[in-house]
Amino acid sequence: MTTWIEGTGGLFDTAGCEPAAHxxxxxxxxxxxxxxxxxxxxxxxxxxxxxxxxxxxxxFGLTPYGTFRP
Structure with missing residues (x-):
């Protein structure tokens, strides 16, 4: 069974592979x-x-609940 660890870049198995592979x-x-x-x-x-x-x-004096537009 794969053992999952949480790293700084996300969730990885102990072999260092990304989760999508497993x-x-x-x-x-x-x-x-x-x-x-x-x-x-x-x-x-x-x-x-x-x-x-x-x-x-x-x-910037905006409402945080709206959508920000550039």
């Missing part, structure tokens, strides 16, 4: 575990985006 070989529990980790990473990235968006909105 998703087809995961069993049900392994897939659930990988999905849980990836969902957690997604939540973290979304929180980072909200933090940056609020900072930019405050700096």
């Amino acid at each position: 998703l087809g070989t995961l069993g049900g529990e392994g897939l659930k575990h990988s999905t849980k980790i990836l969902n957690g990473q997604l939540e973290e990235r979304e929180a980072e985006i909200r933090y940056i968006k609020h900072g930019l909105a405050a700096e």
Whole structure:
């Protein structure tokens, strides 16, 4: 069974391969575990985006709840 670790670049197996190469070989529990980790990473990235968006909105006097346009 593949052992997954969380690295600075994302989720990797212990051999250093990216997860897409092995998703087809995961069993049900392994897939659930990988999905849980990836969902957690997604939540973290979304929180980072909200933090940056609020900072930019405050700096430029915009609402952080709208769509930013260049």
